[in-house]
Amino acid sequence: MVYHFDIGTLDNIYQNGEPLSIVIQGPWLNKNIQESALICRHWRHMFPKAEIIFSVSSSDFIDSSENAGENILLETALFAFKTDTIRAEAIKVLFNTADIVIQAPSALPLPPIKNDTQSLNNVNLQIQSAKSGLKHASRKYILRIRNDLCLMSKNFISVYKNNMENKRRDYASFIQKILIPEIFTINPLTLYRMPFHYSDWFHFGLSEDIKNLWATVENVSFADSIYYENHPFLHDTNVLEKKFLIRLAVEQFIHFPYFKEKFSFLNLDYHNDTRSLNESLYIMADNFIVANIKDINAYIKKYQHIVRKISKHTRVECISQDILDSIINDPDSLFDTIYPDQKKRADHRMFWGYDRRTALIRRGRQSCNSLLRWYRNS
Numbered sequence: 001m002v003y004h005f006d007i008g009t010l011d012n013i014y015q016n017g018e019p020l021s022i023v024i025q026g027p028w029l030n031k032n033i034q035e036s037a038l039i040c041r042h043w044r045h046m047f048p049k050a051e052i053i054f055s056v057s058s059s060d061f062i063d064s065s066e067n068a069g070e071n072i073l074l075e076t077a078l079f080a081f082k083t084d085t086i087r088a089e090a091i092k093v094l095f096n097t098a099d100i101v102i103q104a105p106s107a108l109p110l111p112p113i114k115n116d117t118q119s120l121n122n123v124n125l126q127i128q129s130a131k132s133g134l135k136h137a138s139r140k141y142i143l144r145i146r147n148d149l150c151l152m153s154k155n156f157i158s159v160y161k162n163n164m165e166n167k168r169r170d171y172a173s174f175i176q177k178i179l180i181p182e183i184f185t186i187n188p189l190t191l192y193r194m195p196f197h198y199s200d201w202f203h204f205g206l207s208e209d210i211k212n213l214w215a216t217v218e219n220v221s222f223a224d225s226i227y228y229e230n231h232p233f234l235h236d237t238n239v240l241e242k243k244f245l246i247r248l249a250v251e252q253f254i255h256f257p258y259f260k261e262k263f264s265f266l267n268l269d270y271h272n273d274t275r276s277l278n279e280s281l282y283i284m285a286d287n288f289i290v291a292n293i294k295d296i297n298a299y300i301k302k303y304q305h306i307v308r309k310i311s312k313h314t315r316v317e318c319i320s321q322d323i324l325d326s327i328i329n330d331p332d333s334l335f336d337t338i339y340p341d342q343k344k345r346a347d348h349r350m351f352w353g354y355d356r357r358t359a360l361i362r363r364g365r366q367s368c369n370s371l372l373r374w375y376r377n378s
Contacts, residue, residue, distance in 0.1 A: 005165050006176065006206070009140055014157050017047025021137035021207065024098075025129040026147030027122075028056040030087070035301070037090035037097075039150045044097040046154065054098040054147070055133030057125040062103070072101045104132035110225035113250065114243040123250045124219045126200075134211050142210045145202035152297040156204060159296055163289040163321065166328050171279065171286040173262045178205035178213070179289045181298070183306060184251065187319035188280060189342035191240055191349060193272045195280035196256045197249055198288060201300075216257040224248070234272060239354050241272045259283055281334060285327040290319060316349045 013020045022043050028036060036054070043052055056062075061080040062072065074095045081088040095101060107124035130144060145151075160179045168177075179202075186197035203210050227247035248256070248271050256268050263283075267275040284290075293307050300307065306314060323342075326333045 006140075007161065010157055010161055013047070013050075013141060014154055017050030019140045020047055021051040021053060021139040021142045022047065023053045023055060023130070023133035023137055023142060023144040024147045025055045025104075025126065025133050025144065026057055027125070028054075028059045028062075028147075030060055032148070033087045033094075034090045036147055037093040039147065040094050041097045042150055042152075051100075051137065051139050052098045053100045053102065053133045053136050054094065055129045055136075056101070056103050057122070057129035058106070059103070070103060072103050077101075100136050102132055102136060104129040107219065110220060110222065111245065113225075113246050115245055116243050121220075121225060121246065121250070123253065126250070127214075127217050127219055127254070130214055131217070134214055137207055137211070140207055141205065142207045143202060143204045144210060144214075146300075148302060149201055149298060149300040152299050156291060156296040159291045160204060160289060166289075166325070168286045169282070169331065171263070171283045173259065173283070174205065174209040174213075174287050176206045176209060177287060177289050178203050178209055179291055180204075181293050181296075182290045182318050182320060183293050183303065183310075183314070185284075185288075185290055185319050186249075186251075186317065187323070187342065188274070188277050189339060190346035191238075191313075191317050193238075193241065193274050193277070194249060194252065195274060195277045196259065196268055196283075197251045198255045198284060200251050200254050213255070213258045216261055217254050218257070220246075220250075220253050224253075234270060237272055238350070244271050247271065278334065281324075281327060282331065284319070285324045288324075290321045290324060292320070313349065313353065316345050 009019045012018055024036075024040065024043070026036075040052065040054060043050065056072065062076055074091070077091045077095070078088055081091065104125070105128045107128050109120035109122050110124065111121060112119055113121045126146075134142065134144065156179060160177075164177055166177075180199045181201045182199070184197070184199040184201065186192050186194050188195045188197065203213070224247040226245055228245050231247075233242055248268065252268060252271060256266075260266050260268070263279070265276075266279055267273060294310075298307050310318075323338060326338060
């Protein structure tokens, strides 16, 4: 494997963004027209010479069937807002700041991913939107990012540069590492034993690597989306893993096919199939840089409470670059120190958060406190 350390081009991106394609993907709806315009304009201000591609996964004000796979014209987008001056202005701002606005091929939402939510699974819309946008990306580097997420500074480039030359070993597949966020990059040694669950909020790296990664991604079938409605879980599935209805998580559907193509011996038949768990961590260490979302000044309205302060649960649930650095520096530490340390963290969180005995203890304590309050007040 030939390692690639392109420091000069990264410096050029930092200065004006010229070697960078920013692929912004997601829905374009009445409710997010203004936010999309403001975010797109922010990217243009931060990277004046970057190529900006806005890839629309779905819309409630333009006819996607007429524009599927094609550039959306300003006149087409404005047609729906003849009397709505604010939304019309937002559309003009977006078209003035983006180089390309494209309508991705249509796809249907799937049923909810988990049994504790009513939100539909838009993975296939995401996949089509990402692929459509990436086809138009022509610069040396790509930042592919969801359209409700914005990085408010260039710190992500510094994080990337500081980690890109870290040692790589047998599982290095990309020419150069790819930057992803820590949030939803699951630590398979803790609460959710889900290998290859690398966050899909954004990818930043060489265009060739990111395009190759997404080239292997296929639409998720309806059968896979409701897999656990009519199939049993693995015998040791825990209470959190049993919330899933889909066979693999979205992030696994996106990332696993690429690495399976590179390393045919890998296994991931179910979301908590741990047969290749160790390999998934070595692959992560060799191919990805995990960015702390606060360190890169992220803004995402839906999850900003996590950005401001990561909860204890999320801290245990997600993996950090510090853990990956330990694996990079000493692969044997995965067995010597990381496994026992992470199991201890997971057991502590599972006991106090989800164990039935703990729930009974808490209910008993609450009952005693209620009785004591009644006695004091009587």
